[in-house]
Amino acid sequence: MNPAEERLMELLLERGERALTDAETQELRTLVKQSDGWHQNDIDFAAAAAHFALDPPGETMPEALKARIIGDAVQRAAQMQSGNAPAARAVAAQVVAQPAANDDDQRPSRLGTWLGWSVAAAAAVFAVVGWQDQLLPAPSLAEQRAALVEQADAVTVAWSGTDDPAGGAVKGDVVWSESRQEGFMRFAGLPRNDPAQEQYQLWIFDGERDERYPVDGGVFDIDQKTGEVIVPIRAKVKVSQATLFAVTVEKPGGVVVSTRERLVAVAKPS
Numbered sequence: 001m002n003p004a005e006e007r008l009m010e011l012l013l014e015r016g017e018r019a020l021t022d023a024e025t026q027e028l029r030t031l032v033k034q035s036d037g038w039h040q041n042d043i044d045f046a047a048a049a050a051h052f053a054l055d056p057p058g059e060t061m062p063e064a065l066k067a068r069i070i071g072d073a074v075q076r077a078a079q080m081q082s083g084n085a086p087a088a089r090a091v092a093a094q095v096v097a098q099p100a101a102n103d104d105d106q107r108p109s110r111l112g113t114w115l116g117w118s119v120a121a122a123a124a125v126f127a128v129v130g131w132q133d134q135l136l137p138a139p140s141l142a143e144q145r146a147a148l149v150e151q152a153d154a155v156t157v158a159w160s161g162t163d164d165p166a167g168g169a170v171k172g173d174v175v176w177s178e179s180r181q182e183g184f185m186r187f188a189g190l191p192r193n194d195p196a197q198e199q200y201q202l203w204i205f206d207g208e209r210d211e212r213y214p215v216d217g218g219v220f221d222i223d224q225k226t227g228e229v230i231v232p233i234r235a236k237v238k239v240s241q242a243t244l245f246a247v248t249v250e251k252p253g254g255v256v257v258s259t260r261e262r263l264v265a266v267a268k269p270s
Contacts, residue, residue: 004031008031015028141230141232144184148177149175153179154176154177155176155269156173157245160267161189162263165191166190166191167247169189170188170190170264171187172187173267174186174245178239181235183217183235184230185233185245185247186228187265188227190229192224195221197252199220199253199254200220200248201250201255202219202245202246203216203248204242205245205246207243208240208241213257216235216256217235219250219253242269243269244266244267246263246267247266248262248263248264249262249264
């Protein structure tokens, strides 16, 4: 196991015992990305991490048995990953239903305890394989935006304010990727709105559509007076060629066709 793999397992163990710091969370996220998408190696790490987290002080497991237990957990995880989840769960259930016992006091023997740990390890691996997206906290909007900026076809265009009272101090930009049909708006200086009275709405003008009917990019709110705000774009239909982004003030819930009476910000790709 190389240093990066050791650090990955260490952080997984730490995460099971306490909340990671922001720096540790970012480090874990980076190590996960470097581990080739959580395939065979990460299953091994997760099984080992689950076992060692459950291994009580003072009891040393024989290396041969440890390898067997971890290998068993990995095999079960592979069964689940290949779509044979019911069979994998059935095997685990059989082991749980047959605890080894001591003839003298009917308490679980050390071997039975270790076998129980193997099932726990397998269950932990199942969770990683089946729910790997939940292993780490969801990336923030800022992180998602930064990742989108790296896309080859992503365009970043600065907002320009308008004469509308809400648009005079608008700053920020819009990022859009045509291939992914995703984007983010970043604002500073856009006034806070009362959602019960009005909402902001994004419009995306498409070079292949009638400009009278731009694509609805979704409604959104600004709920803070100052500071930067990042808003994901929710295009209702596919945008083939974005020629202009515009933000208007509309009634709660937005409108199908805007009169554009209150245009507060525009961004035009070059």
